Amino acid sequence: MSADHSNNNVEWPLWEVFYQPGNGKPFEHAGSVHAPDAEMALQNARDTYARRNEGIAIWVVPSSQITASTPEDVGPFFDPANDKAYRHPQFYSTPRAVKKRT
Amino acid sequence: MNTNQNIPKAKKELVVEILLRLADDRLIHGHRLSEWAGHGPELEEDLALANVALDMIGHAAALYKYAAEIEGKPDEDHYAYFRDDIDFKNVAMVELPKGDFAFTIARQFLFSAYSYFLYEKLIETVGDEQFNGMLQKHFKEIKYHFRHSREWVFRLGDGTEESHERIQHAFDEIWMYTGELFSLDDAERTAIDKNLFVDISELKEPWLALVKDTLEEATLTLPDDDQYMFSGSRQGKHTEHLGHLLAQMQFLRRSYPDAEWK
Numbered sequence: 602m603s604a605d606h607s608n609n610n611v612e613w614p615l616w617e618v619f620y621q622p623g624n625g626k627p628f629e630h631a632g633s634v635h636a637p638d639a640e641m642a643l644q645n646a647r648d649t650y651a652r653r654n655e656g657i658a659i660w661v662v663p664s665s666q667i668t669a670s671t672p673e674d675v676g677p678f679f680d681p682a683n684d685k686a687y688r689h690p691q692f693y694s695t696p697r698a699v700k701k702r703t
Numbered sequence: 704m705n706t707n708q709n710i711p712k713a714k715k716e717l718v719v720e721i722l723l724r725l726a727d728d729r730l731i732h733g734h735r736l737s738e739w740a741g742h743g744p745e746l747e748e749d750l751a752l753a754n755v756a757l758d759m760i761g762h763a764a765a766l767y768k769y770a771a772e773i774e775g776k777p778d779e780d781h782y783a784y785f786r787d788d789i790d791f792k793n794v795a796m797v798e799l800p801k802g803d804f805a806f807t808i809a810r811q812f813l814f815s816a817y818s819y820f821l822y823e824k825l826i827e828t829v830g831d832e833q834f835n836g837m838l839q840k841h842f843k844e845i846k847y848h849f850r851h852s853r854e855w856v857f858r859l860g861d862g863t864e865e866s867h868e869r870i871q872h873a874f875d876e877i878w879m880y881t882g883e884l885f886s887l888d889d890a891e892r893t894a895i896d897k898n899l900f901v902d903i904s905e906l907k908e909p910w911l912a913l914v915k916d917t918l919e920e921a922t923l924t925l926p927d928d929d930q931y932m933f934s935g936s937r938q939g940k941h942t943e944h945l946g947h948l949l950a951q952m953q954f955l956r957r958s959y960p961d962a963e964w965k
Binding site: 613634635636637638640641644645647648649652 | 745746747748750751754847850851854858
């Protein structure tokens, strides 16, 4: 046992795992794993999330590198869309000429 | 379907012998890895070791099943549960107690590298379609076992003082069990003539080169290859550890032979 044994109790950093379900499909978030570095994160992601044919490619990203919105952002970020129907394409009726053509 | 009606008896025995040698290595190694379940150093590594264990036990089950078809035995369980240690043909390396994590990784790395070269050659050689199909399927998983254990050798070797010491010690301990991997016996020589096996003594050179490169990169010292080497396991002369392993593995099935999963 070495003197710096207590170092062993430091938890490995967290990585977010994304997998691609098929060719041309967008990557989806699968969950997260702990790993000492990128290669091991990739292997741990494979062992944790890709054992049952879930996908054809994996991304791992250090969780610390992700910038996320906070709960306080909910109002300013997402409210504006709620009461301004004209922001949605459905607000506008299709011109008669276009309808005829389809 | 049993497609083996036309194989002559002597050849049947030889195919079974080769199948069992491959399968026993994998079952016993897989069992040792399964002992880590719930005891892995980290949750993720616990899963990884259990995955490798399941892969290896799966390889063994497929090989046993084919042997059972050829020999007309009821199923693969016959080989796993109803043989004694003297009947097992695995190399001693895989029956050694799991040790610490460094030991488990060192063994996995040495054995997976050996399996890599062995399967690569077997796939080129074996004419039996069903046998070859299994080898190809298992080869993909062996590549992953190799990759996973090799990455750990780098990290433990070139990690902390303690991890370096532990994995160096593990390689030094295991080395006397590596000689068996590459020594041919009469059964294997006959099998080579019938395109059922390959000259494993030729695999030593590429294996040693790969191990040497990996250990160097991991700042580890390659153990002295010119040392006493354990031998005889393939012929049933095992270490005292196999009997204990089998006692645990076979107890339930032998005590309750008709027990079923419900």
